[in-house]
Amino acid sequence: MSADLLQKVQDNFSAAVGVAMVIVDPDGAPVTKPSGFSEFCDTVRARKDWRERCFHCDAVGGRTALSSGEPAIYKCHCRLVDFAAPIIMRGEYLGAVICGQVKLADDSHPDLVDLSNIFPPEGSWTEDTALLGLHDRIGTISYDRLRSAAYSLYYIAAHIVEESYANGVTQELYANNLRLAEESQRRAELERLLREAELQALSYQVNPHFLFNVLNTIGRLALIEGAPETEATVHAFADMMRYILKRSGSQLVPLRTEVDHVRNYLYLLKLRLGSRFDFFIEAPEELDRVLCPFMILHPIVENSINYAIEPMESGGQIEITLYRDGKHVVLDVVDNGPGISPDRRLEVLRGEADHSGRKSIGLHNIHCRMRQYFGDSHGLEIVSPFRQGRGTLVRLRIPVDFDPCGL
Template identity: 30%
Template sequence: MEKPIKTQWQLLMDNRNRFFWLLQAGGWIGYALVNYIGSLMHEMRDIYTLIIILGAYAGFLSTIPLRYLYRRIWEFPPALMVLIAIVVSYVTAVAWAIVDNATYWEIYKFGFRPDSPFFYLKNSLAKFYIILSWSGLYFGIKYYQMLQEEKQKALLASSMAHQAQLKMLRYQLNPHFLFNTLNAISTLILLKENEKANLMVNKLSHFLRFSLDNEPIKKVTLEKEVDALLLYLDIEKVRFDEQLEIDIHLSDETKNALVPSLICQPLIENSIKYAISNVEGVGKIRVRSWSEKENLILEVCDNGPKIETDPEKLFRKDGVGLNNTRQRLKSLYGKQYRFEMLKGAESGLCVRITIPMEMLESQR
């Protein structure tokens, strides 16, 4: 399964430790800048810049222990966690205010002591709001990261389930196809047409090798898809000999378009089973492709018996081939596809698939 390419920001978000230190440093540098700009509005001595830097550094250091404390209480009941965060934020704010004010009196006031020790608690309420905001941001960012992780896990699980479904649908074709082919080989052996039976087994081995060599969830070029189709038709030609004619025409702009692997095989198999087998004379299958409004259109037609009713009514929900194809298209393209069953120009059935045009990177 291919991993999505992550942006630098996503890679940074994934590294929680680095992301914390980036925000921690950036936040306190921002705090220092705001205070410095505020000091420019007043006539403060140049030494006040050092006070601002030391105050921001004290705030930087005092909030680091909160990170490790909040990690430990993360699993606590929400009410208790909020209470602890408020109390711890207040205690931290008081400690920061004392250090900040002591620095101010020692450096800016040249060691002059205030008359009351309560002066050391000045601005502690404002600092409490700052620390409380820091705590709120910490919990908010951590919760957001956890939501993103859960979202990524859900997307990964959904992607794995989607790919498992596609593999199941794709591999379901093999037993269905093998059942029909082995029945045909058995019939040839009973009729003692050993040479034809041997040839058919040989052709079958080539087709299965191609099937195994291609990932079921990968897309292939239409040209490669037709090569696989010809391997399958070689098997059927052994059965029908000269009674089966194939006409394939791909427009040049669609040859390198990407399609689900072996998407055409069940359509051909359906034509052979319900149309060619019931035709008197030569059975004809026509495969066409063209582009229209940034879409790729694939059409498989046969010259089976004339259809008197609405072709869509011929669709059997319990059938494997066409139902499987429709489910694969739905899984791959969502609502961006069409699967139509139409009456042939003179007789028979046409199955038309319309999907978005996707090209190989080298062809873009």
């Protein structure tokens, strides 16, 4: 991920949740520009000796999070509370995301790491009257709210790292494939690597605009409610990240997990779009264990949201229905948007559809993957009368008794 995009993610999260944020290296030194820092902390860090103490606290917080494998919430040498989310790529500790600069309503929580007394009191910030006044103006939040923000950021940071790694792997595979293409006797190996690169890239596709919208929604809810709905929102988003990041090595998953992932996705969108759309999911329990390709449903639903629901001011609908038809499970995604023309439908399936100067390949990838797993007769079906309000139906047919060992 580029430094500019990383900075935008940081700035958006800080503004949405209302906490200060910075990304630091293993020694606690910042690697991004601080976002949302308080006047108190900016003043403290302006002095070199106090700034070194801040770096040390952040380094200890990051190492504490690394040792536990979870976010660490700690009180810094200035008696403000931060949390550290470790950044780890393939077992290597790269640093941590530091958030906070707040006070807790109750700072006696047993999980709070207290670093406020790790330095001698002589020459500390407490001897500065102006700083004491700025310190008094720091806001107070609950431990549970800060913990929810910490775990949200933990999963987001993990996803960003994995996405960056996936992009690097894809680029490396592409370079290798170009070299292999020059050797005719290894063409079969070239095709296999290209197919694997496409599948891996698809596994890490999550629209960054959706990510920012979710963060903004969490921030707004946190400001206006007490916060059970905020908690449900955070948990739904965390479940989405967990599904994407912690799936098994297999490319096949039970239908139930795929449907639950999409249900969380639509629930979060419903919070943002409100009455502009409704969704309905019918998935009988007897179909829960049927295997389907990983992330096969999400791009279809996201496509319906982007091109059918988002342009509508109200009345949008998405229906997802699963039912058994003989030896197959039929999965239908139906929207009530403007529909799609026959020519456009063919372009989508061929991966030739153009949107704002770039190719839209999400549905094309699903079409190819379905045929790869289950045969040419199991490609994506798109049905649309192409009349306003009549919408589009996208259908998948998945064999009930498919044997993954045959792959």
